[in-house]
Amino acid sequence: MAKQRSMYICSECGYESGKWYGKCPGCGEWNTMNEETPAVKSTGTKRSSGGYASRPLKRLSEITEDVERRISTGIHEFDRVLGGGIVEGSLVLLGGDPGIGKSTILLQACQHLGQHHTILYVSGEESANQIKLRANRLGVTTDSLYILAETDVGSIAETIRSEKPDIVIIDSIQTMVYDQVTSSAGSVTQVRECTNIFMHTAKTYGIPIFVVGHVNKDGAIAGPKVLEHIVDTVLYFEGERNYSYRILRGVKNRFGSTNEIGVFEMTQEGLAEIPNPSEMLLSGRPVNVSGTCVACVMEGSRPILAEVQGLVTATGFGTPRRMSTGFDFNRMAMLIAVLEKRAGFFFNTMDAYINVVSGLRLDEPAADLSVAMALVSSLKDAVIGDKVLAFGEIGLAGEIRAVSHCEQRVQEAGRLGFQRCVIPFHNYKSLSRDLKKELDIVPVRTVRDAFSALTVKE
Secondary structure (H helix, E strand, O other): OOOOEEEEEOOOOEEEEOOOOEOOOOOOEOEEEEEEEEOOOOOOOEEOOOEEEEOOOOHHHHHOOOOEEEEEOOOHHHHHHOOEEEEEEOEEEEEOOOOOOHHHHHHHHHHOOOOOEEEEEOOOOHHHHHOOOOOOOOHHOOOOEEEEOOOHHHHHHHHHHHHHHOOEEEOOOOOOOOOOOOOOOOOOOOOOOHHHHHHHHHHHHHHOOEEEEEEEEOOOOOOOHHHHHHEEEEEEEEOOOOOOEEEEEHHHHHHOEEEOEEEEEEEEOOOOOOOHHHHOOOOOOOOOOOOOEHHHHHHHOOOEEEEEEEEEEEOOOOOOOOOEEOEEEEHHHHHHHHHHHHHOOOOEEEEEEEEEEHHHEOOOHHHHHHHHHHHHHHHHHHOOOOOOEOOOEEEOOOEEEEOOOHHHHHHHHHOOOOOEEEEEEEOOOOOHHHHHHHEEEEEOOOOHHHHHOOOOOO
16 A cells, blocks of 8 residues: 655645645745645545535525524623624634633533533543542532543544534543544644534534634644634633633634623632623722823723833833833834824833733723823823823824724723723714713823823812
8 A cells, every 4th residue: 555645734824735845835934834644535425426416505595594592601701702602503612821711611601501401521631530520629510511531533423423412512622533634633634624523513413512722832722723714713711820810802703793801710619700800900009109091992892991000210221121011012112102203202211111900911002092191101200190091092193093982981981980081082072962971071182182181180
């Protein structure tokens, strides 16, 4: 028998080649071409005449529109990120760092789901006894949870077909093995083929399947990038190791909005929901201290208030030092350049530091104004009131540009007791009259106007 020829497959985009490349021709990434043995391709369903069997076609008007039925996990924050609950026949990928809480939240959800549904928990990493110990610690006592310690995908798929559970959990996809692929578990080919099998099983029998995925050193889910294209929903668990807070973020969702987040706190009894993350993120704020400003960013449909701290001090080096935690470093450098050129605040002999409290990361441009004001507040040693909030995007000309969902941001600020909101001038007209009467809303056009409005003493 002829020796099967190896293929080189890109771990990022799945590009296949017969020879090795230092740079992937498909996505342009370096050192991502890994040697794999190609999967054995099925011959398909053929008729006796030798041709493939045709599938019946349906007109769009002939397809009945079934009412979407969702299954609640019993964890409100989890349901929010899923778009309202679990959709039948969906394939959900849950990724995150080791020990972040992926298996914990799924096992906790089993307690509520087990009241009306049967759950099959497939573990390729832990034995049944280890899962039992973790379930006892989390208080999971349902009799509808079944454990299967198995790594062979064919055996798992056959068990799903025969037992017909209502929900399936695969922990984790990197430990699964397809016997027709000769490469080792966790390889690009194995992960892709195993995920395809689970996808066909979920769609064929209408069984929702949760797949746990490990991440690599860059924070992306280990395996081919095509893995995220196969599944219906991609969820990421985020959080700093030094903090007990965890953020569950929806990156892709075919059944709901993306970029929704759920906030949890890791305790000895498992993950506890935090229904009001803004209040949690603002707890313990210092009073009458310069260099702190409150930002409001949108995470999906939810406005989140977070404290931004800035520290500007004379440098002891020839080149000033810049450091940013929770905010993009390059954008921070751009804001400092704008403050120097357009507003006359000079940082050329000053070290500048930015920190977003509680481990939250601000990626939205609406946080620009808060970051800039925290830096200027520390530079001038001017206190920004603790009942003042600011948001807006800063352009290179020093102007404050409009942002989306302005009214929702202002309403959240008023609900948490803030009295003054500094917003972009072009957003002011869209606010309701009642909101303008309840709060002191200050529209600003430039960063210098914003600093004057923020430091006005109440």
